[in-house]
Amino acid sequence: MQSNKPTESELQILQILWEFGPSSVRYVNDKLNDTREVGYTTTLKIMQIMSDKDLVSRDTTQRTHIYSSHVSEDHTQQNLLSSFINSAFRGSATKLVMQALGTDKATTEELQEIKDLIAKIEKTKS
């Protein structure tokens, strides 16, 4: 069970590892630099810290270490979400959902998915 909340920088790195799989520091740093400027050793340092915290594991058998996410995207999102709901929406997930739907340009398919989920939830309520 992993409940350690990643910091903003750590989360950005996790996103990359989730999307592209196990990667070197160089690769992650390049991806980060697609969106913002950040030095190589900065990325290295943060990934080392993440390794200490067990947010990632690393393979050090080669000179170039390969890092893998050690926490699942779903669990991490779930943790972040629940603390976000508490801090920003006073605990009301429904309020958050309403706001998110209100401004999102969800596709028809996505709306259908959501409706299906709601139907499923309603079923368990009876």
Place this chain on the structure above:
Amino acid sequence: MQSNKPTESELQILQILWEFGPSSVRYVNDKLNDTREVGYTTTLKIMQIMSDKDLVSRDTTQRTHIYSSHVSEDHTQQNLLSSFINSAFRGSATKLVMQALGTDKATTEELQEIKDLIAKIEKTKS
């Protein structure tokens, strides 16, 4: 237009101002202490900073200053939400909604509200 992101502490204070309306530092500090221990001058300092940032306005005509939120709850939530969706859900509001619904114990009424909203959105799509 106010897009300055409040910090965690500032947000807690805003929540209190939103819920109870214009308040003194003493009042806010007491409310904060319902959930966590925090010194009076700490709360004072943060509220002064918030005043500098224009997150709150204050009435200083009396010895006991009265602080009011200067940003709306909805707008603030909207800002926080959109940056949260980007940082934690790679921009997918739908994914967030699905996760939020998945673990929330929404009441039947709330689910109905959400369904109504979806219906309304679908209508604008045709």
Place this chain on the structure above:
DNA sequence: AAGTATATACGAATAACTTCGTAGTTGCAA
């Protein structure tokens, strides 16, 4: 009027996170 309680202001310590310089190692290419 004196003493106590309650305010604000402000500077500085602490803490958490980010950033980067520098040193040292290893591999590769001329």
Place this chain on the structure above:
DNA sequence: TTGCAACTACGAAGTTATTCGTATATACTT
């Protein structure tokens, strides 16, 4: 085999946010 490129490790500076001690002013109570 020398020199350059790319890697890790590490310490320390920089940044932002939080916390609180202390000074000072104002009101209330007896």
